[in-house]
Amino acid sequence: MPFQIILTEGLVTKSRALLLHAEIVELFMSIHGISNNPFMLPNVIGEVVFIDHGQTFSGKEVRDIAVIELKVPSFTFGTQDLKNQFIERATESVLAAAEGKLTKQQVWINAVYTVDGFWGIAGKAYTNAELGHAIQSSAHA
Template sequence: MIAAPTIYLKDIYKMPVQIIATEGVIARHRTAELHCEIVELFLSLHGLSGNRFMQPNVIGEVVFVDPDLSFANKASAKIVVVELRVPSFAFPDQQIKNEFVAQATRLVIAAAEGRLAAEQVWVNAVFAVDGLWGIGGKAYSNDQLLEEISAAG
């Protein structure tokens, strides 16, 4: 595994994680563990494991899609999509992107227990240039979010 780079205040942020899977590809009893592993991978690659602000605010879900309603190559297919919604300063370099995609894909394949190949896994991040991050009824800008995370250490 590539060592996590030193990160500066501008590189710290919060995000939700969604895993979308064709029903039957990942056993329901594996979903919480998979979600937790993906979140920890993301946090560790960005030097944020254990941050007191991040920990309670890392949210997400696993969504199962009927096999007749998931597609690849214009046909019904077994798929898994790992999607993160993050501020614009997430994934600051290609090395972190490469490592996250490779490791997240391996985690999904392991959770699928032989029911999925790497070619059936998609990983992406949707960036919010200066998005709205509502936590506990308060709206945070990216800069305000950075301040809260930094203060929480």
């Protein structure tokens, strides 16, 4: 599951961005009840991208921003409550990492659902059902 965090340069240090990524991964895993799942953990990948100050925008104005984008299967975040929890807690994590340099209005979070059958992991294309089975099976192994 690719996670991308996009930040305006200078909002957080690179070392703090690494911690933020780890926090977001743990939040995702924990609210889905799969923390330390042997199948999932190595397959939650990501990156932190820093965009030069003055090159990030909100509307037509230059603004510092933070964006978290997840690419996940359609069965992820199965309830509105899970979506709410993730967005609220991820926003809090970003704000804490930015140490007062951002407001909630400068944080955007979204999930993109991938096409069923197009999860490529270690050279194998997984359907949503196969992916769910792999996650569940490794939890009981």
